[in-house]
Amino acid sequence: MFKKLRGIFSNDLSIDLGTANTLIYVREKGIVLNEPSVVAIRNNNNQKSVAAVGIDAKRMLGRTPGNITAIRPLRDGVIADFQVTEKMLQHFIKKVHENSFIRPSPRVLVCVPCQSTEVERRAIRESVVSAGARDVRLIEEPMAAAIGAGLPVHEAVGTMVVDIGGGTTEIAVISLNGVVYAQSVRVGGDRFDEAITAYVRRTQGSLIGDATAERIKQEIGMAFPCNEVLEIDVRGRNLAEGVPRSFTLNSNEILEALQEPLSVIVQAVKGALEQTPPELASDIAESGLVLTGGGSLLRELDRLLAHETGLPVIVAEDPLTCVARGGGRALEIMDDRGDSDLLSIQ
Amino acid sequence: MSEVEVEDSVESKQPSGPTVSVLLVSAREKCGLSQKEVADELFLTTSFIKYIDDGEFEKIPKPAFIKGYLRTYSRTVGLDGNEIVALYQQALQAAEDQVRIRDVTEETVGSAKLTGPVVQTGLIGLVGVVIVIGLVWWIASSGDDDEAPLETVVPEQALPRTSNREATPVPEDFGYIRQQGVQVSEDTDSNEGGDATSAAGVILAQPGAELTTEPPRTEALSTPEASADDEAVLEGSDEPGDQSGTTSAIAATGSLDNDSIPVGARRKVSIERNSDGGLTYITLDAGGPDEIEMSFSDECWLEIEDGEGDSIYGDLNKDGDVLLVYGIAPFSILLGRATGVDMKFNGERIDLASVTTQDRTAKVRLDR
Numbered sequence: 208m209f210k211k212l213r214g215i216f217s218n219d220l221s222i223d224l225g226t227a228n229t230l231i232y233v234r235e236k237g238i239v240l241n242e243p244s245v246v247a248i249r250n251n252n253n254q255k256s257v258a259a260v261g262i263d264a265k266r267m268l269g270r271t272p273g274n275i276t277a278i279r280p281l282r283d284g285v286i287a288d289f290q291v292t293e294k295m296l297q298h299f300i301k302k303v304h305e306n307s308f309i310r311p312s313p314r315v316l317v318c319v320p321c322q323s324t325e326v327e328r329r330a331i332r333e334s335v336v337s338a339g340a341r342d343v344r345l346i347e348e349p350m351a352a353a354i355g356a357g358l359p360v361h362e363a364v365g366t367m368v369v370d371i372g373g374g375t376t377e378i379a380v381i382s383l384n385g386v387v388y389a390q391s392v393r394v395g396g397d398r399f400d401e402a403i404t405a406y407v408r409r410t411q412g413s414l415i416g417d418a419t420a421e422r423i424k425q426e427i428g429m430a431f432p433c434n435e436v437l438e439i440d441v442r443g444r445n446l447a448e449g450v451p452r453s454f455t456l457n458s459n460e461i462l463e464a465l466q467e468p469l470s471v472i473v474q475a476v477k478g479a480l481e482q483t484p485p486e487l488a489s490d491i492a493e494s495g496l497v498l499t500g501g502g503s504l505l506r507e508l509d510r511l512l513a514h515e516t517g518l519p520v521i522v523a524e525d526p527l528t529c530v531a532r533g534g535g536r537a538l539e540i541m542d543d544r545g546d547s548d549l550l551s552i553q
Numbered sequence: 554m555s556e557v558e559v560e561d562s563v564e565s566k567q568p569s570g571p572t573v574s575v576l577l578v579s580a581r582e583k584c585g586l587s588q589k590e591v592a593d594e595l596f597l598t599t600s601f602i603k604y605i606d607d608g609e610f611e612k613i614p615k616p617a618f619i620k621g622y623l624r625t626y627s628r629t630v631g632l633d634g635n636e637i638v639a640l641y642q643q644a645l646q647a648a649e650d651q652v653r654i655r656d657v658t659e660e661t662v663g664s665a666k667l668t669g670p671v672v673q674t675g676l677i678g679l680v681g682v683v684i685v686i687g688l689v690w691w692i693a694s695s696g697d698d699d700e701a702p703l704e705t706v707v708p709e710q711a712l713p714r715t716s717n718r719e720a721t722p723v724p725e726d727f728g729y730i731r732q733q734g735v736q737v738s739e740d741t742d743s744n745e746g747g748d749a750t751s752a753a754g755v756i757l758a759q760p761g762a763e764l765t766t767e768p769p770r771t772e773a774l775s776t777p778e779a780s781a782d783d784e785a786v787l788e789g790s791d792e793p794g795d796q797s798g799t800t801s802a803i804a805a806t807g808s809l810d811n812d813s814i815p816v817g818a819r820r821k822v823s824i825e826r827n828s829d830g831g832l833t834y835i836t837l838d839a840g841g842p843d844e845i846e847m848s849f850s851d852e853c854w855l856e857i858e859d860g861e862g863d864s865i866y867g868d869l870n871k872d873g874d875v876l877l878v879y880g881i882a883p884f885s886i887l888l889g890r891a892t893g894v895d896m897k898f899n900g901e902r903i904d905l906a907s908v909t910t911q912d913r914t915a916k917v918r919l920d921r
Contacts, residue, residue: 272856519622
């Protein structure tokens with residue numbers, strides 16, 4: 208009963224529980240939290256406690272003594288460490304209700320990968336309930352992404368969404384508020400970073416960290432050949448000499464490094480198009496497919512997919528927050544129509 | 554205001570510069586590209602490009618895709634996609650405003666029925682109800698258990714066993730310790746004869762503690778001095794509630810080993826922060842004659858334990874921080890990134906390079 212009462216003073220939330228970042232959307236306020244899904248755990252005499260969460264925890268990475276470890280509790284879009292995820296969510300929910308003097312108990316909609324198993328979905332649901340939510344609903348990420356991108360999901364028209372997140376890439380064909388076909392491949396921004404790290408080790412004989420790989424990807428990463436060649440100066444530990452060395456990388460090298468993960472995404476998109484019913488395929492061929500998620504910010508990725516599939520490809524507005532915004536909009540639709548089945552919400 | 558006047562004012566707000574279509578067409582022609590060539594490049598039909606060039610955006614079947622098309626089109630003809638989309642959005646907004654103002658002028662005036670007194674009475678009533686609900690909740694929630702620490706599972710059957718052995722029930726506020734106690738008891742569960750699963754019993758069964766089954770003195774949890782100490786030292790910790798609960802509770806037993814006390818608990822430690830230019834001066838006074846001065850040129854985690862075995866400081870320091878510590882030597886200092894720290898002890902410079910490990914951490918013990 209008190210949970211319900213506390214719920215009156217809490218805001219409805221939509222959470223995009225991503226491998227790399229967690230975003231929270233609050234109704235009528237928009238995106239209120241966008242922090243890395245990282246938790247720093249302090250181990251004092253085998254008694255573990257949370258030292259920092261989110262951006263503070265990410266800042267600590269690589270700069271802490273032995274008794275603090277930074278953990279990413281989500282892997283491939285699903286929970287890898289249940290308790291740490293719960294603590295992280297608890298912290299985030301409390302953070303978005305900072306002004307409230309009452310312990311929050313919001314209604315929460317969580318976006319889950321479309322090919323997550325029942326066990327993984329149950330883990331997410333229970334984790335959110337333990338973090339203090341009074342009611343938890345789950346929505347598939349591509350559906351939320353499509354709503355967030357402003358696509359006409361309720362119409363009898365086929366739309367294809369490719370959501371490239373940190374851990375997974377979700378591809379879905381949506382029509383009439385439902386997912387007609389969905390596929391998920393475990394390739395995303397993290398795999399891009401790994402590919403860059405491996406490439407630098409192979410060609411420069413130097414070891415770089417995850418953060419550096421991510422910076423290289425964001426600053427000069429490219430998915431399709433382009434006239435403009437970008438360069439970046441990087442420092443890494445030389446494997447032969449054991450000392451830090453500085454070297455320069457250009458966008459063409461990164462393009463070569465990213466070939467393997469990009470080809471997996473291209474193959475998955477082609478596979479999804481093969482499986483799409485002909486009527487919907489013709490709709491998609493006319494209007495094109497939409498890219499969402501942080502991975503779609505990789506330069507020229509839309510051109511790569513357009514050339515590989517022969518279809519128009521566009522990047523959604525503000526692709527990073529599409530899923531969280533779509534989840535929030537789904538909550539509003541659910542309230543307005545009082546029908547949670549409408550958007551295949553569980 | 555008449556409808557004609559409203560329309561005039563809206564039109565005057567519309568962007569005065571060239572429209573999206575004009576910009577795109579001129580850029581396309583400058584590049585020497587035909588509509589067909591642009592359509593082929595973007596894998597769109599020529600009719601879509603024609604609609605965009607003519608400014609007939611309403612003819613494009615899915616409006617959600619228009620911004621995407623504009624962005625790719627702009628890139629193909631060498632324009633900034635964001636500028637073009639912003640211009641389009643401006644035009645769209647102006648058109649929407651026009652429609653909205655027209656709707657308002659057509660509305661009948663006087664439909665509002667909520668007049669002043671009605672609203673006032675309703676608001677007063679609502680505030681009253683909220684206060685009553687708040688009071689009820691406040692009273693009820695004060696009995697709620699606090700959050701359990703990580704990796705702490707309380708088996709249901711453990712609690713009744715406790716009550717069999719203990720004449721005095723464990724107070725509700727002591728939930729954290731009771732759970733911690735049960736966790737420890739899981740390790741010694743095989744020892745059926747001697748397992749004392751009561752709160753105080755197990756907590757005191759830690760190394761260096763007296764084995765008594767006296768119930769915990771819960772009044773220590775609410776001692777203002779103890780909690781103030783915790784807050785001073787545990788700055789930056791995410792769960793001061795949990796930490797302070799543990800600290801106060803352990804301090805209450807009074808006979809534990811120093812190692813088991815997490816971060817400074819028994820003495821008053823004051824921290825002052827002052828910013829001057831680019832530097833932040835942090836002064837930590839733990840009541841002692843010895844002085845350590847540390848200047849940070851990089852981010853570094855720092856933990857300090859003083860001569861009395863108390864952890865007096867534990868925080869992440871930033872580039873530009875200058876930390877002054879007054880306390881009792883010998884100090885045990887743990888540095889997460891010793892390469893970014895310059896240290897002086899009682900005015901004498903300490904060479905950290907010789908004690909820095911490969912992973913840039915350093916443990917230093919400073920004595921007079």
